[in-house]
Amino acid sequence: MTERVTRSFESQNMMKTLGATIHKVEKGKVTIIAPILPSTLQQHGYAHAGLTFSIGDSAAGYSALTMMNDDQEVMTAEIKINLLAPVDGEILTAEGKVLKNGKRLVVVSSEIHSLKDRKKNLVAIMQGTMIPVALKT
């Protein structure tokens, strides 16, 4: 399971572009970490919502993938993000979680924390839907 998630993650160029890495893989729960790089800031010097979203969405998607058969992949059908605070600091962590593993839809959530001066701060929450798709071979 961990190997499969890691392999898929490593083939995501976007994750490389953002500097993100897989931190932890459990059944139904995946954590992703990304540094807050100069290249992913917005105009006020905070992390861009696109960074927060990207790792939150990926963590949620991979948490769904841990529930799939080997011949299935997942795609995001929809997801919503509430941004709770401007995001600064050194590192972001996104913890994705499966809330309901349906046959046709997998409902997921993601919590994104920033780490600043060793203090963890909840900066965004996400709620969405992943759909299983047949793996292209």
Next chain:
Amino acid sequence: MTERVTRSFESQNMMKTLGATIHKVEKGKVTIIAPILPSTLQQHGYAHAGLTFSIGDSAAGYSALTMMNDDQEVMTAEIKINLLAPVDGEILTAEGKVLKNGKRLVVVSSEIHSLKDRKKNLVAIMQGTMIPVALKT
């Protein structure tokens, strides 16, 4: 108005990282364009949802900014994306629009199209809330 949006956009490192540019600025409506680069793909060779989200969110945010006073900025409070199709092709366009310009909340939408072999395809829609914030000086 156009100058202000352009200046703000150009100070967003994330937009540079994604290769995005401002295409058009009107009162309450802003269009952003981004190429689908190798660096922003996901594991199946499609554009990463994070790319689609990032330019859709930015287009929506800048459409809100066109309604603000000079001493105000905007931030995303929340936004939701429905992904309608896997995203391939050469280019993405995101058209952000103000639906309701309230004093405390600005409700916005964004439509993202892909361009592939000269054919335009609606790939995602977004609906969200921007909040005006006092400009830091």
Next chain:
Amino acid sequence: MTERVTRSFESQNMMKTLGATIHKVEKGKVTIIAPILPSTLQQHGYAHAGLTFSIGDSAAGYSALTMMNDDQEVMTAEIKINLLAPVDGEILTAEGKVLKNGKRLVVVSSEIHSLKDRKKNLVAIMQGTMIPVALKT
């Protein structure tokens, strides 16, 4: 198509409880009307968000139903509402629309207007996902 939507609608007790009626049925587009009754107000004398949501969700769902085969029904997988203004007046109209009619997911939107002193006012917008389900027989 119209008959099918009407028949289904009339078997929805909740719609009766709210006083709602079908106003118009077109392929991919359904309009529902509801009076703002004393029984559906919230504590400030405005229409309850639950009323706005209920008819907006139903209009969106029935717009999806117009695209289905006779042996299919639809259910709401998820939907989001942005409330643009406190809702008063005499009547609410909800216009649901299909944005993407996929085989597995139907992406829909809904616009809800109030009518007050003959003036139409956009009070809420919704964006969501319906899923086709096999009709129980």
Next chain:
Amino acid sequence: MTERVTRSFESQNMMKTLGATIHKVEKGKVTIIAPILPSTLQQHGYAHAGLTFSIGDSAAGYSALTMMNDDQEVMTAEIKINLLAPVDGEILTAEGKVLKNGKRLVVVSSEIHSLKDRKKNLVAIMQGTMIPVALKT
């Protein structure tokens, strides 16, 4: 706090129409209960999404109200619901919770369970934004 929430709740006609009652009020957390009545069903004999939404939204709103000053009220700015399963059984409970109590925006969530044959089942989750408004006097 409890008294204030109860008083406000009792002046909500919509809650009476749905048969809903306040079950528990804590700082930042409110639980609402509603029976699944014949009058709030949809066409397949399940509880209408409008019922689930209405009590989930109210529980979230009242959880926000427990954080407000006496001269403030709250209104729903936006909220999203993911429906995890068709809702049947005897009773619905909605537990609303404050996730972030900001000065301008209060981010909330709600979990809705059904009770059927003494078994509790998570049927919907919600994530949204409440805004404080000055109490009209």
